Amino acid sequence: xxxxxxxxxxxxxxxxxxxxxxxxxxxxxxxxxxxxxxxxxxxxxxxxxxxxxxxxxxxxxxxxxxxxxxxxxxxxxxxxxxxxxxxxxxxxxxxxxxxxxxxxxxxxxxxxxxxxxxxxxxxxxxxxxxxxxxxxxxxxxxxx
Numbered sequence: 546x547x548x549x550x551x552x553x554x555x556x557x558x559x560x561x562x563x564x565x566x567x568x569x570x571x572x573x574x575x576x577x578x579x580x581x582x583x584x585x586x587x588x589x590x591x592x593x594x595x596x597x598x599x600x601x602x603x604x605x606x607x608x609x610x611x612x613x614x615x616x617x618x619x620x621x622x623x624x625x626x627x628x629x630x631x632x633x634x635x636x637x638x639x640x641x642x643x644x645x646x647x648x649x650x651x652x653x654x655x656x657x658x659x660x661x662x663x664x665x666x667x668x669x670x671x672x673x674x675x676x677x678x679x680x681x682x683x684x685x686x687x688x689x
Contacts, residue, residue, distance in 0.1 A: 567593060567594055567595035567600065567601075567603070568594050568603055568604060568605060568606060568630065568657065568658075568659060569591060569592065569593050569594065569659040569660055570591075570592055570594055570603075570606035570607075570628065570629065570630045570631075570659075570660060570661075570662050571586045571590045571591060571592070571606070571628040571660060571662050571663055572590060572591075572592040572628055572629055572630060573586060573590045573626075573627070573628050574625065574626075574627045574628075575624075575625050575626040575627070576623070576625050578590070581626050581627070581628060582624075582625075582626045584663075585663050586628065586663055590628070591660060592630065594606075594630035597630060602632045603630040603631065603632050604631075604632060604634060604657065605630075605631045605632070605633075605634065605638060605639075605655045605656060605657045606628070606629070606630060606631060606655065606656050606657070606658075606660070606661050606662035607627075607628065607629045607630075607631040607653060607654065607655050607662060608626065608627070608628050608653075608654045608662040608663075609625075609626070609627040609628075609629075609651055609652070609653050609654075610624075610625070610626055610651060610652045611623075611624065611625040611626075611627065611649060611650075611651040612624050612649055612650050612651070613625070613648060613649040614648055614649050614650075615648055616648075617647070617648035617649070628662045628663075629662075631655055633655075637653070637655055638655055638657065639655060639656055639657055640654070640655065641653065641654035641655075
């Protein structure tokens with residue numbers, strides 16, 4: 546592998562690795578902004594999580610889908626999508642779980658790449674990076 550090929554490979558790998566300095570997520574609540582329930586929220590709802598107080602603790606994004614089945618505490622039945630920066634790195638990191646209780650249920654999903662709390666964009670980004678790296682490596686490797 547020559548120096549130029551090594552530099553290209555290094556740049557591709559660095560482009561695919563998310564910086565550990567901060568994560569960027571969509572932040573919104575469809576109760577206050579209906580665009581939050583869109584499959585892909587608009588760029589106006591993007592947030593650099595490091596801008597929060599104690600921003601360095603935010604290491605993942607969350608998407609919470611809530612269903613309020615009947616009136617509770619004066620609130621009517623409703624469906625909501627809440628997208629936030631998150632910091633809980635328990636067993637649920639990069640997973641989804643469901644909770645239910647009196648009057649409703651919710652699904653909470655967490656992920657650890659930028660803007661991954663939109664509709665399954667993290668899988669597309671990882672796949673694109675892998676295809677790019679493999680393509681470059683195959684191009685640089687002489688055929689037998």
